[in-house]
Amino acid sequence: MLSDNEIKELEKLANENRKNVIKMVYNAKSGHIGGSLSAADIMTVLFHKCMKNVPEGRISKDYKTRDRFVLSKGHVSPVYYSVLAQLGFIPEEELMTFRKLGTRLQGHPSLFCPGVEVCTGSLGQGLSIACGMAISLKLDKNPAHVFALMGDGELQEGNVWEAFMQAPQRGLDNLIIIIDRNRLQIDGCTENIKALDPLDEKIKAFNWDVIEINGHNIVEIFDAIEKAKSNKKPTAIIADTIKGKGVSFMENNAGWHGKAPNKEEYEKAIAEIAR
Numbered sequence: 001m002l003s004d005n006e007i008k009e010l011e012k013l014a015n016e017n018r019k020n021v022i023k024m025v026y027n028a029k030s031g032h033i034g035g036s037l038s039a040a041d042i043m044t045v046l047f048h049k050c051m052k053n054v055p056e057g058r059i060s061k062d063y064k065t066r067d068r069f070v071l072s073k074g075h076v077s078p079v080y081y082s083v084l085a086q087l088g089f090i091p092e093e094e095l096m097t098f099r100k101l102g103t104r105l106q107g108h109p110s111l112f113c114p115g116v117e118v119c120t121g122s123l124g125q126g127l128s129i130a131c132g133m134a135i136s137l138k139l140d141k142n143p144a145h146v147f148a149l150m151g152d153g154e155l156q157e158g159n160v161w162e163a164f165m166q167a168p169q170r171g172l173d174n175l176i177i178i179i180d181r182n183r184l185q186i187d188g189c190t191e192n193i194k195a196l197d198p199l200d201e202k203i204k205a206f207n208w209d210v211i212e213i214n215g216h217n218i219v220e221i222f223d224a225i226e227k228a229k230s231n232k233k234p235t236a237i238i239a240d241t242i243k244g245k246g247v248s249f250m251e252n253n254a255g256w257h258g259k260a261p262n263k264e265e266y267e268k269a270i271a272e273i274a275r
Contacts (some may be wrong), residue, residue, distance in 0.1 A: 002049070009229050010218045013086060014044040018246045018273045020082035020095055020116035026266040028099035032254040036079040036180040038215070038241040045177070045221040047083045050229075058124065060240020065144050065234060067119050071178065073083060075110040075258065081105050081113065088233025089115035126150060127177060131267050132232075134175040145229060148177045153185030156194040161206070167234040168207035174187055175234040176225065180215065182243035184254045203236045215239025244274050 002010070017040045025031035033212055051067040078098060085092045090104070090113065097103040104112040108121030117133075120126055121163050130148040137144050154160065181199070183190050190196055200210045209231045213220040221239065228235035243257070246251030247269040261269060 001024055002219055006049075006176045007218050010044055010048060011139065012047060014041045014218075015246070016086070017079055017082040019270060020085070020263065021078040022247070022266060022273065024078045024081070024095050024098040025260050026090055027096050030099055030258075031078055031260060032075040032258045033078075033261070034184065034243040034250060034253070034258075035073060035180065036076040037245045037247065037250065038243045039073075039076055039149060039180045040079050040245065041216050041218060042149065042178055042180065042221055042239055042241075043079050043083050045218055046149075046225060048089060049222055050225040051147065052144065053056070056220065064140075065142060067144050068130075068137075068146045068150040070118055070126045070130045070133070070146065071109050071120050072148050072177075073132070073154060074119075074121035074126070074211045076149075076151075076180075077107060077109050080103045080109060080116075084113070084115040089113075107237070115138050123151070123154035123272060124160050126154075127160050127163040128166075130175060130177065131166050131170070131172060134167070134172040135153045138170070138172065143174075145176060147225075148175075149204055150177055150179050151185070152179055152181045152183060152196060153192050153193075153201075155179070155196055155199070156190075164203065164206040164208065172234045173232050175235065176228045178215075178225075178237045178239055180241055181238050182241045184243045184252065184257065186254065186257045188254050189261075200238060200255070203238075207233065210238060211235065212238045213240070215241035216245060264270055 021036040025033050098105045109116045110119045130146045134146045211224045213224045224237045250256040
């Protein structure tokens with residue numbers, strides 16, 4: 001259970017992540033803002049409060065019992081890098097090298113960046129990778145969990161559902177996915193392009209446990225992840241979110257999927273988040 005002070009601190013950290021996202025994409029003149037902003041609360045709670053050994057920022061790739069993380073929706077790397085900077089994996093000033101030539105902070109996560117477990121960005125493949133990690137941990141009798149953040153648009157890929165079948169078959173109760181259900185993808189509304197609803201019933205039919213939450217409510221995010229850790233099935237947390245959350249003219253606007261703000265838009269966005 002989170003205290004009031006912890007909730008306030010997490011909200012503050014999430015807003016800091018949102019500001020970093022805006023600054024990084026503006027500075028690079030390219031990047032994915034909308035999905036990074038919708039995932040900011042989820043990523044903040046997950047990394048700062050729920051993932052084993054990550055909050056101290058001292059884990060290494062040799063520390064076997066660390067929890068693993070797969071950013072399946074790899075294009076939202078700005079929020080990932082911001083969280084890693086908060087935890088001390090990379091210097092905060094390095095964030096402004098995002099998408100620059102020679103940077104460790106590529107447009108999609110790569111192993112050049114400390115704290116990144118796997119290269120991602122080809123949508124629909126993150127869950128399969130996470131399943132492989134979870135199977136390996138089971139074989140090693142390793143108690144660690146595997147977390148994956150997925151976009152709802154990528155659930156339209158066929159191999160996602162092959163992975164949904166595989167996880168219960170292999171008893172992967174150490175696998176927890178969080179679906180950033182902002183209902184928008186690059187071409188528009190997910191339900192107009194290839195409808196996913198009723199998403200909860202579809203995933204339950206594959207013998208997963210499903211938890212539905214408000215993806216911008218710090219307490220609900222924390223409680224869902226903590227509950228999922230003790231489940232006896234793989235768990236999918238469907239987090240209802242708003243694409244572009246925190247910036248009025250970006251919210252629920254598919255046009256901000258992969259677009260950099262101009263100077264006026266940048267200043268307005270930073271001012272709104274800072275309030």
